Amino acid sequence: xxxxxxxxxxxxPLNALHRELGAKMVxxxxxxxxxxxxxxxxxxxxxxxxxxxxxxxxxxxxCFLIPExxxxxxxxxxxxxxxxxxxxxxxxxxxxxxxxxxxxxxxxDDLMITRLGFPxxxxxxxxVVNAACKEQDFALLxxxxxxxxxxxxxxxxxxxxxxxxxxxxxVARLVPALAGLTFMTSTDVSIAGHWCHVSRTxxxxxxxxxxxxxxEEVEALTRKFLADPRVKPIGLGARDSLRLEAGxxxxxxxxxATTSPTEAGLTWSIQKRRRVExxxxxxxxxxxxxxxxxxxxRVGILPDGRAPAREGTPVKAADGTSIGTITSGGFGPTxxxxxxxxxxxxxxxEAGTPVLLEVRGRDLPAxxxxxxxAPHRYFRG
Amino acid sequence: xxxxxxxxxxxxxxxxxxxxxxxxxxxxxxALGDVVFxxxxxxxxxxxxxxxxxxxESVKAASDVYAPVSGKVVEVNADLEGAPGTVNEDSSGKGWxxxxxxxxxxxxxxxxxxxxxxxxxxxxx
Numbered sequence: 001x002x003x004x005x006x007x008x009x010x011x012x013p014l015n016a017l018h019r020e021l022g023a024k025m026v027x028x029x030x031x032x033x034x035x036x037x038x039x040x041x042x043x044x045x046x047x048x049x050x051x052x053x054x055x056x057x058x059x060x061x062x063c064f065l066i067p068e069x070x071x072x073x074x075x076x077x078x079x080x081x082x083x084x085x086x087x088x089x090x091x092x093x094x095x096x097x098x099x100x101x102x103x104x105x106x107x108x109d110d111l112m113i114t115r116l117g118f119p120x121x122x123x124x125x126x127x128v129v130n131a132a133c134k135e136q137d138f139a140l141l142x143x144x145x146x147x148x149x150x151x152x153x154x155x156x157x158x159x160x161x162x163x164x165x166x167x168x169x170x171v172a173r174l175v176p177a178l179a180g181l182t183f184m185t186s187t188d189v190s191i192a193g194h195w196c197h198v199s200r201t202x203x204x205x206x207x208x209x210x211x212x213x214x215x216e217e218v219e220a221l222t223r224k225f226l227a228d229p230r231v232k233p234i235g236l237g238a239r240d241s242l243r244l245e246a247g248x249x250x251x252x253x254x255x256x257a258t259t260s261p262t263e264a265g266l267t268w269s270i271q272k273r274r275r276v277e278x279x280x281x282x283x284x285x286x287x288x289x290x291x292x293x294x295x296x297x298r299v300g301i302l303p304d305g306r307a308p309a310r311e312g313t314p315v316k317a318a319d320g321t322s323i324g325t326i327t328s329g330g331f332g333p334t335x336x337x338x339x340x341x342x343x344x345x346x347x348x349x350e351a352g353t354p355v356l357l358e359v360r361g362r363d364l365p366a367x368x369x370x371x372x373x374a375p376h377r378y379f380r381g
Numbered sequence: 382x383x384x385x386x387x388x389x390x391x392x393x394x395x396x397x398x399x400x401x402x403x404x405x406x407x408x409x410x411x412a413l414g415d416v417v418f419x420x421x422x423x424x425x426x427x428x429x430x431x432x433x434x435x436x437x438e439s440v441k442a443a444s445d446v447y448a449p450v451s452g453k454v455v456e457v458n459a460d461l462e463g464a465p466g467t468v469n470e471d472s473s474g475k476g477w478x479x480x481x482x483x484x485x486x487x488x489x490x491x492x493x494x495x496x497x498x499x500x501x502x503x504x505x506x
Contacts, residue, residue: 041440042415237414237441306418306462308438331417331440338418360420360436 012058013158013215014222021233028236029131031059036235044238045333048204049374052164053234054225057203061134062154062212063141065125069148072115072123078149079125082140084261084280085113086271087125093117095184095199097269099261100129100140105282105289106257107264108140109133110249114199118188126186126197128159128210130251158218163208163242166230168379171198171209173228178209183378194221200379203239205246205372207379245332245339247300247371253311254298254327254341262289263343265298265371296324297349300371301340301357305364308338309357315344316356316363323348323355334374341371386449386492389501393473394449396489400456403449404477405437405468408502413439416468421457421479428454428481430488435478437468450488452481 009032018025023034034056036044047053067074076087085098094115100108109130116124129137141151162170172179174191178198181187186199194217202208213221225231240250249255255264260282267290274280278287303309313326329340340357348355351370356363385395391409395402410416420436428434428448435446457479461467468476483489493501 035441036414040415042417045440241440307420308418308443310443331438333440 010059012056013218014056014058014160017219017222018056018233023233023235026236029059031131033059034233034235036237037233039232041235041237041241042333044232044234045241047232048164048206048234048238048242049334050165052162052166052170052208052228052231053204053238054222054231055161055163055234055239056158056222057161057210058158058215058218059131060159061127061129061131061137062157062159063127063129063138064150064152064154065127065141065145066150066152067123067148068150070123072125075123075125075149076115078145079113080274080279082144082281083111083113084270084274084283084286086273087113087115089271089273090115092122093185093187095186095201099255099266099269100137101261101280101282101286102257103281104257105260105262105285107251107255107259107261108257109137110251110255111137112199112201114186116188116197117186121188126154126212132252154212156215157212158215159210159212160218160222160225161202161208161210162225162231163202163204163206163234165207165377167206167208170225170228170230174224180381181209181379182381183207192221192224196221203246203248204242205248205374205376206242207377241330241333244328244330244341245334245372245374246376247341247373249298250328259298259343260286260289260294262286263294263296263298294346296343297346298327298341298343299349299351300369300373301326301329301342301344301355301366302369302373303338303340303357303364303366306337307359307364309340309359309364309366313340313342314358315342315366316358317348318354318356320356320363326357332373339373340366344368384489386489386494387498387501388447388449388492390447392446392449394489394492396483396486399482400480401450401452401483402477402480403434403446405446405472406498407472410469410472410476413437413441413444415440416465419461419465419468419478421459421461422454424454424457426454427484428452437478438465446478448481449492450481451484453484454479454481456480
């Protein structure tokens, strides 16, 4: 993961608004970002699960792949050389989760891939990548696109996420047609006079949307959403506890250049054609793991007691043998207790397997569980 | 009359007779955010001044609570196990961590009184 922590912090176009709202700002992936607002992480987490939370995710990297021949297949083939997802069969407006893999089958970053659905732009591919990896990802794309496919950074765009059971109703009040937008699809519409790319997706396990809008318009649009009493601003602290309960990976923690998508339990994101055909970096390892099984697997881990087990906590079998490590762990407000995920030897990966977590020198009982800790509540129509 | 002293790590120690009540200050609970777990020392344990005696965990992270003075733990606030949020609600009252018998009352002389602690807070905020 490229660390952008050296040098002055960057800020998103919502920086002044965060401060006005009383946010506690922290450095994150090279950006000055809100970790929490005055009500605190627990309240923000619970608000998102019960109403609608608004997140500034403008630090993430947005870009386009544009084929000169206006053929979507041209762009899709080019991207498929870098990711294991089936891009070719995306319908206009459809979105998929994938990963940039390296030659060893490890994960360089995870990303969202969308085929634009806007008439006249159906051959365009829109990508959203992690903030901490974006320079590296953009360099990979710039170098990886063949002649005839233009890689274009979208530094002129901000990104906000509206997440929670009321998120759909909040956007539909402004644009009724958005009520019918289903999970992992996108559309391009004007919201309150602002041209937006809207995806029914998110990073909380809840229904919701991510909205890409011009930098100079994002504050006005954000204020419009915050004027709705169902919406409150949410910081990175709650974003992390929400995604952890939803069992979603955080790059650099749960997945990295050494973990394969197969080990990470992301096999679902590699569609059948790609599993068979390969043709992406590290396909050899990943196809071998698909056929023969992995040696370690990412699993949910639920401590029996109240003590959280943080990232780096050793996981042991009942006899004390080391079998893995926690990669994300903390307190789950919705689970109302500690929750964690990590990698364990595959012989211990079955849900219900008792394990021990070494926290501050003591072995605390826990068990392997299936993810997520909070059920996904996506809107599938 | 109870005497309260403070450390630079934002613990307080309130001396009531020959027993000292230890907790974290309002500044500390605000900086930590929502407290979700507290690990307390066992009763009878000897704790040394400046060494970790308890752990307080917020949603975000785990932090050590250091013993402000040396002594023996004589009581712990078992209510925090079921209601760790008490540390946020009433850090100087019901949110206390443990009580100890001082090994050396002179340890208190090295700590800040309320005025000095307030002045210290002004320098770091």
